[in-house]
Amino acid sequence: xxxxxxxxxxxxxxxxxxxxxxxxxxxxxxxxxxxxxxxxxxxxxxxxxxxxxxxxxxxxxxxxxxxxxxxxxxxxxxxxxxxxxxxxxxxxxxxxxxxxxxxxxxxxxxxxxxxxxxxxxxxxxxxxxxxxxxxxxxxxxxxxxxxxxxxxxxxxxxxxxxxxxxxxxxxxxxxxxxxxxxxxxxxxxxxxxxxxxxxxxxxxxxxxxxxxxxxxxxxxxxxxxxxxxxxxxxxxxxxxxxxxxxxxxxxxxxxxxxxxxxxxxxxxxxxxxxxxxxxxxxxxxxxxxxxxxxxxxxxxxxxxxxxxxxxxxxxxxxxxxxxxxxxxxxxxxxxxxxxxxxxxxxxxxxxxxxxxxxxxxxxxxxxxxxxxxxxxxxxxxxxxxxxxxxxxxxxxxxxxxxxxxxxxxxxxxxxxxxxxxxxxxxxxxxxxxxxx
Amino acid sequence: xxxxxxxxxxxxxxxxxxxxxxxxxxxxxxxxxxxxxxxxxxxxxxxxxxxxxxxxxxxxxxxxxxxxxxxxxxxxxxxxxxxxxxxxxxxxxxxxxxxxxxxxxxxxxxxxxxxxxxxxxxxxxxxxxxxxxxxxxxxxxxxxxxxxxxxxxxxxxxxxxxxxxxxxxxxxxxxxxxxxxxxxxxxxxxxxxxxxxxxxxxxxxxxxxxxxxxxxxxxxxxxxxxxxxxxxxxxxxxxxxxxxxxxxxxxxxxxxxxxxxxxxxxxxxxxxxxxxxxxxxxxxxxxxxxxxxxxxxxxxxxxxxxxxxxxxxxxxxxxxxxxxxxxxxxxxxxxxxxxxxxxxxxxxxxxxxxxxxxxxxxxxxxxxxxxxxxxxxxxxxxxxxxxxxxxxxxxxxxxxxxxxxxxxxxxxxxxxxxxxxxxxxxxxxxxxxxxx
Numbered sequence: 001x002x003x004x005x006x007x008x009x010x011x012x013x014x015x016x017x018x019x020x021x022x023x024x025x026x027x028x029x030x031x032x033x034x035x036x037x038x039x040x041x042x043x044x045x046x047x048x049x050x051x052x053x054x055x056x057x058x059x060x061x062x063x064x065x066x067x068x069x070x071x072x073x074x075x076x077x078x079x080x081x082x083x084x085x086x087x088x089x090x091x092x093x094x095x096x097x098x099x100x101x102x103x104x105x106x107x108x109x110x111x112x113x114x115x116x117x118x119x120x121x122x123x124x125x126x127x128x129x130x131x132x133x134x135x136x137x138x139x140x141x142x143x144x145x146x147x148x149x150x151x152x153x154x155x156x157x158x159x160x161x162x163x164x165x166x167x168x169x170x171x172x173x174x175x176x177x178x179x180x181x182x183x184x185x186x187x188x189x190x191x192x193x194x195x196x197x198x199x200x201x202x203x204x205x206x207x208x209x210x211x212x213x214x215x216x217x218x219x220x221x222x223x224x225x226x227x228x229x230x231x232x233x234x235x236x237x238x239x240x241x242x243x244x245x246x247x248x249x250x251x252x253x254x255x256x257x258x259x260x261x262x263x264x265x266x267x268x269x270x271x272x273x274x275x276x277x278x279x280x281x282x283x284x285x286x287x288x289x290x291x292x293x294x295x296x297x298x299x300x301x302x303x304x305x306x307x308x309x310x311x312x313x314x315x316x317x318x319x320x321x322x323x324x325x326x327x328x329x330x331x332x333x334x335x336x337x338x339x340x341x342x343x344x345x346x347x348x349x350x351x352x353x354x355x356x357x358x359x360x361x362x363x364x365x366x367x368x369x370x371x372x373x374x375x376x377x378x379x380x381x382x383x384x385x386x387x388x389x390x391x392x393x394x395x396x397x398x399x400x401x402x403x404x405x406x407x408x409x410x411x412x413x414x415x416x417x418x419x420x421x422x423x424x425x426x427x428x429x430x431x432x433x434x435x436x
Numbered sequence: 437x438x439x440x441x442x443x444x445x446x447x448x449x450x451x452x453x454x455x456x457x458x459x460x461x462x463x464x465x466x467x468x469x470x471x472x473x474x475x476x477x478x479x480x481x482x483x484x485x486x487x488x489x490x491x492x493x494x495x496x497x498x499x500x501x502x503x504x505x506x507x508x509x510x511x512x513x514x515x516x517x518x519x520x521x522x523x524x525x526x527x528x529x530x531x532x533x534x535x536x537x538x539x540x541x542x543x544x545x546x547x548x549x550x551x552x553x554x555x556x557x558x559x560x561x562x563x564x565x566x567x568x569x570x571x572x573x574x575x576x577x578x579x580x581x582x583x584x585x586x587x588x589x590x591x592x593x594x595x596x597x598x599x600x601x602x603x604x605x606x607x608x609x610x611x612x613x614x615x616x617x618x619x620x621x622x623x624x625x626x627x628x629x630x631x632x633x634x635x636x637x638x639x640x641x642x643x644x645x646x647x648x649x650x651x652x653x654x655x656x657x658x659x660x661x662x663x664x665x666x667x668x669x670x671x672x673x674x675x676x677x678x679x680x681x682x683x684x685x686x687x688x689x690x691x692x693x694x695x696x697x698x699x700x701x702x703x704x705x706x707x708x709x710x711x712x713x714x715x716x717x718x719x720x721x722x723x724x725x726x727x728x729x730x731x732x733x734x735x736x737x738x739x740x741x742x743x744x745x746x747x748x749x750x751x752x753x754x755x756x757x758x759x760x761x762x763x764x765x766x767x768x769x770x771x772x773x774x775x776x777x778x779x780x781x782x783x784x785x786x787x788x789x790x791x792x793x794x795x796x797x798x799x800x801x802x803x804x805x806x807x808x809x810x811x812x813x814x815x816x817x818x819x820x821x822x823x824x825x826x827x828x829x830x831x832x833x834x835x836x837x838x839x840x841x842x843x844x845x846x847x848x849x850x851x852x853x854x855x856x857x858x859x860x861x862x863x864x865x866x867x868x869x870x871x872x
Contacts, residue, residue, distance in 0.1 A: 060869075060870065061598065061602060061868070061869065061870045062868075062869045062870070078514045078516050079869065079871065080514050080866055080867045080869055083869055085646065085868045085869065087646035087647070088646060088868065091645060091646070097649075099602075099605065099606060100599075100602040100605075100870070101606070117606050151869075151871060152871075152872075162497065163536075166497060166535075166536040169535065169536075170535060170537070170553050209527060210521065210523035210524060210527070211523070213533075411858060411864070411866060414854075415851070415854070415866075418850075418851070418854070422847060428847070430516055430847060430851075431516045432497070432498075432521045432524065433496075433497065433498045433515065433516055433519055433521065433587075434496065434497045434498070434536070435515065435587060435588075436588075
């Protein structure tokens with residue numbers, strides 16, 4: 001127990017005393033929230049009026065708006081425009097404390113989270129630790145390909161893509177030059193579709209102006225999808241529309257294409273096809289962060305922690321898991337690893353903690369699908385909202401508005417809107433710096 | 437000579453032929469410009485109408501507006517807002533080619549520049565390789581302190597400073613916490629003054645809102661100057677005014693303070709004084725980049741290459757050196773390592789190359805001092821222009837206008853102005869992300 005007394009958290013010391021005497025009524029219980037993504041941040045704010053102390057832990061000091069990450073990767077936005085410091089977001093909340101620490105483990109019996117800065121005690125715990133890229137054990141791809149989950153990923157893709165063009169300019173051998181200019185995107189979900197579309201526009205609308213000596217016929221962009229359709233979560237005709245739009249943007253959409261290996265120079269598909277390419281972006285899978293496997297909690301598919309319908313962990317009713325890290329089925333299907341699920345789970349978890357405090361029974365989570373959207377480029381998107389599918393310019397406008405509204409902070413909204421407007425009218429991309 | 441034929445530059449092969457036969461009149465001479473800073477970029481553009489091919493080499497793909505780098509370091513601006521891709525800047529120039537390569541050496545006899553992508557042949561060479569931080573052999577400071585010359589430097593300072601506050605929040609020991617929150621800036625020139633002022637405002641106007649538990653009395657900012665005055669290039673009363681303004685911003689300005697060593701935890705001054713501090717920013721010296729010592733050209737003080745008054749290198753009239761990398765005296769004083777010198781030298785060097793092509797004699801460089809400016813914070817600056825010194829709000833407005841005008845690209849101007857306006861009215865800083 002000595003490690004608790006070395007903790008800097010005042011609540012921990014108070015709770016130690018509470019263990020030997022009666023808990024004083026003035027001590028508010030502590031809710032520790034791990035992760036400042038969509039779920040964790042929403043849960044922390046939903047507890048703003050609850051009679052608790054909220055301690056939010058994250059290894060980064062910012063909240064990231066992941067849905068626009070592909071625009072950072074394609075030089076359209078700056079990282080700062082889609083991220084905001086947690087302390088700035090939650091400035092007004094009196095019962096809130098943020099700590100930039102990395103969570104390393106969990107002691108459910110002692111009700112403590114282990115971090116790189118010592119243990120943090122909790123009365124209730126909401127784990128919103130999120131997801132990471134799932135390479136399904138494909139070593140070569142994990143090492144040589146690029147995921148797209150965080151700011152460093154996005155900047156790595158941006159620098160890598162821009163550098164390919166600089167190298168291509170210096171490459172006298174035509175075969176090697178074409179390999180420099182071949183870009184493979186794997187995965188036909190929303191991320192892969194948006195990434196392939198944005199990459200095509202970056203190259204064919206912007207970079208061609210920067211590289212007057214470039215032969216644009218040397219450029220290839222491939223979108224490889226293992227099944228026979230794009231955007232599996234949407235009706236088939238919207239997936240067809242997306243594929244059609246990508247084709248018009250000169251993206252080679254390939255169905256039934258299973259990637260087996262990548263050595264940084266060549267992609268090998270199942271069936272033996274080999275494509276020389278110096279760039280591979282992997283948007284074909286997600287899993288819960290590996291931390292979930294080290295917490296001593298029961299995990300299911302994709303490394304996600306199995307939860308009750310109330311989002312509580314079976315053996316530990318004071319522990320909740322939400323978002324990408326939680327495994328819960330609805331209508332026999334696992335809930336998707338998407339922002340709306342995390343946001344709605346956060347509301348339920350916060351409400352259930354409040355119910356527990358009042359001695360009421362916790363309630364089951366019910367997911368209300370708000371629909372889904374994917375943009376393919378200028379004036380082109382597909383949308384499926386409340387059972388209605390639409391595409392083209394109307395879907396694109398809806399996409400713009402929905403994303404602007406969801407971005408946190410008026411300053412971010414303003415700068416993103418200005419950037420979009422500028423790029424739209426001038427066919428530009430501001431962030432074309434190779435920074436590493 | 438085989439290395440030339442392996443070069444990918446068409447001009448190199450053509451010139452090989454020219455060496456054995458008569459030079460065909462249709463072959464334009466090649467001017468290679470090394471460095472895309474103020475001098476190199478201006479020289480390349482000044483040669484836009486000359487009957488030459490211009491090849492600009494830089495290891496980065498962007499031009500950086502260094503005078504605002506301290507605002508990136510203090511979370512006021514994004515790197516992308518003060519930098520612009522070289523290819524975007526010089527898009528319209530027909531006789532221009534850019535190559536992202538690192539120059540590694542020089543063969544003056546063979547008229548070739550060595551790069552990490554093979555040799556590049558030239559008829560005329562303009563070296564604008566710039567400067568770097570001069571630590572005067574102080575090993576500990578070079579290793580543990582921060583320079584401020586490039587984007588990675590600025591981001592390193594930003595991340596380091598913001599992380600100090602996160603660590604201070606987790607630090608129970610008051611002495612160690614105060615060391616976390618002690619920031620040393622060394623050097624009372626414009627960079628040191630601007631850095632100390634901006635750091636003070638970042639902490640006292642912005643971060644105090646992010647860290648409600650922070651005791652602002654734990655924060656110390658020191659500006660250490662070895663002589664007994666700030667802003668040595670300006671009249672004494674402006675230096676006094678700057679020191680006075682910094683004091684009002686709670687910066688401890690110390691004169692006659694010579695830093696001897698720094699181990700990352702403690703700064704040791706000459707005379708034995710020791711100041712515990714986890715941050716040291718070194719703005720006390722500049723020198724030409726170390727590359728200048730590996731070119732086989734005669735170097736003078738600060739590693740700068742000695743040039744004739746015409747900016748030519750004595751033994752090689754086809755080689756020019758400009759900007760921070762050139763050593764030239766005016767009125768018995770070495771010309772300062774500042775942007776105006778580099779820009780004016782670029783004009784002279786480009787004009788002299790044109791004169792050589794026409795068979796005319798080259799002309800001597802004459803520096804016209806445009807004056808100098810330093811901002812200390814909100815509404816506060818000092819200016820010395822055409823012999824007239826002024827300070828306070830008027831100087832601050834002049835500073836704003838001059839810097840906005842000089843920024844390259846309307847988009848950069850717009851976004852920087854918007855950022856400044858926002859920060860001015862809302863006491864904010866957007867770029868408070870810890871990204872590494």
